Structures are given as C-alpha cells and as structure tokens.
Amino acid sequence: MAALKDDDGQLVIPAALRRRSLLLLQALAAEAVRRGYEVRQSRSCYSRREGGVDVAVDGFAYAVTVKQEFPQSTNPERSARIVVELDHGRSGRPGRWRDQKCRALEDALGVILGEIEARALEEAQRRKSERRAMAEREVGWRAAMEEARQRVVRDQLAEVLREEAGRWQEAAVLGAYCDALERRLAQQGDAVDEPTMESARRWLEWAHEFVQAIDPLDRLPEMPAPREPTSEELSAS
Template structure:
C-alpha cells in the first residue's frame, strides 16, 4: 500500500502529490485563459513537473475526452514515476555502497603498500649497514695482518695505537652490523 499525501497551493492552482516519499507537483490551469470563447476558455490542462524523467507530463481537455476522464491516467503516471524514482533510489544507493566498498579496499591497499614500503626502506638501510660492516670488517682484517707484519719495524707506542684503533673499529662493526645476534635480542 502506497502512502499518498498532498498539499494544495490555491494561488498557483497546484498540488503536491507525495507517493512513497517522492513529491510530484501537479498543476491545473486554463489552457486559454485570455480567450473570450467560453468553450475554449473552459479547457483545462493538468501538468506534472517532469523532473528526471522523459515521461509524458501534460494532459488537456479534448473534444473526445475530458480532463476528468484522464485523471486515472494522470494518477497512473504519478504511480509510474514513483516506481521509477524508487528504482533509481535503490540503484543510487547500491552504487554509493559499491563506491564505499571500493574506497575502503583502496584505502586498505594503500595502507598495505605504505607499510610494505616502510619495511622495505628499513631493509635497504640494514643492507647498507651490512655492506658497510662487511667492508669495515675486511679493512680490520687487513689492518690486523698489516700490524702483524709491522710488529718488528714499529715502536710499541705506534703498535698500541694501531691495536686500539683496530679494537674500536671491530666494536664499531659489531654495533652497525644488522646480522649481529645482539641486534635482535629482546630489549624488555
């Protein structure tokens, strides 16, 4: 059962007919208000505002049919428009829901991409630190061999300075090497 409401506008000669929440402005006016011919000036026109539809919206008194006889057609047209508008509303709501689902999926995908990129950046930084640790470690090995070779030629003070530098460099390598077990120890 459809809910039908109406409101009348005296000075405009119109009424709003509301069917299932959709309002349709219906106006009744003289077709030829300036005519001096009584038959012609008595002819009426009923119009429904077109809105979003391409459906017929105007009915007139004619010799073969009076406007009163066409009122069933006018009411049927209002009913048909209400059905179309209800379908349109459902379609628009479905489209809105689909857009919202796509939006949520896009946001989720963007979050995942951002998290993946952030993790990849950490990985690149750790790989760089690892390369640096490997290079400095190789340097330390070469320095240790060289210190061993020069032990007889250098004085003790120079050798001790070289050994302190080597110890500091090896400690530095342990600090920056991301593969050291101490880097992954639980800090709690």
C-alpha cells in the same frame, strides 16, 4: 482541499471552471487516499490562476496542478478548457492532460495517478541504483586506500631495509679492514717497536667494537613497526 476551496488567492478563474477544477482535484485526492497515498496541500502553485495538491507515493511527492488552459481566449469553447499538469515531468513522460473529444479530464484521473505511481517507481529504482553505485564507489575507494596504504607501508619498510643494508655494507667493509689490519700486525713480528704495535692493537680493538656496534646482523633484526600513513601520503601514493 478545504483550504484550497476557501483560498481566494488561488485558482482565480471563472466560477464554473473553478468548481469543476475543485471537484476534479477532490476526486483525484480521494482516489489517491484510497490507494494508500498521502495528499498534501500544494506548495508548488506559482500563479493565482492555478491550484493543486501534492500526492506523495512511497515518500516521493508530486504536484498536481489544475488551471484554465486559455485564460486570455475570447473563444467560449477554448476559454472553457482546463488542463491538469504534473510537475517536474521527465523527458519523454506525459505530464499534461486536457479534455479530449473521446474522454473528459475526469475520466483520466486513473491515468494521472498511474503516471505518478510510475514516476515514483522510477524514482525509487533510480535512488536504489544511486545507492548501489555509491556503495560500489565506497568499496572501490576503500580498496584504493588500502592499496595506497600498503604502498606507503612498503616504502617505509624499504627505507628501513636500505638503511640497514647500508650499515651492513659499511660494517662489512670496515670488518674487512679490521681483518686486513689483524693480518698485517701478525706479519710485522719484531720489525716494529712495541709502542707502535700496542697503539695499532688498541686501534684494532676499538675498530672491532665499532664494527660490532654498527653491524645490523650482529643480532637478529626485528620486523619494523611502520607508522600509520598520513592523508597526504595516501593521496600522493
């Protein structure tokens, strides 16, 4: 308040109105401090014709500005009016007070502070709702990412399963071939010369070894260890 009073570049209005405006702001600041709020030097005055203070309630600061309502009026009654404005007024909420026939501005200071308190409460509730919504979105996002991760891992395991099933199917076909060849050799008897039979037996032996090597069920399979999905895979899933 002392800084505002000594600043000739603010609240440039007729002396009587300036004195009244300063007293009004002083009374508002004193009541705000009495209620436990912080009063700061205002940084929201955009005209030399106005002056004000910032009242902070629970971390939310609101600029209270006083100015001559009709500075250009030649009507003595109109030009003597001052108006108090609360910055950043929300739609549907009061943000401007003036002298009335039944009440001077000085009598409305409690109403102005009440409006600041109401806005601070509203802002706190809004931020609480935003934090709750943000937390819910975070939970939803994490659930979606986990679901996407499970789909990617499932696809990885399914790919391994298809590969093993393909190898198993190939081994089954080749194993059936080996069985058929073995039966054929048993049926030949003396109809085929010994070098030919020996060559066929070596081929059958190699085929059996190959089938055993590629058969995924020749030994118990282990649960595959899937790799961690990439961000691109999660986004595409």
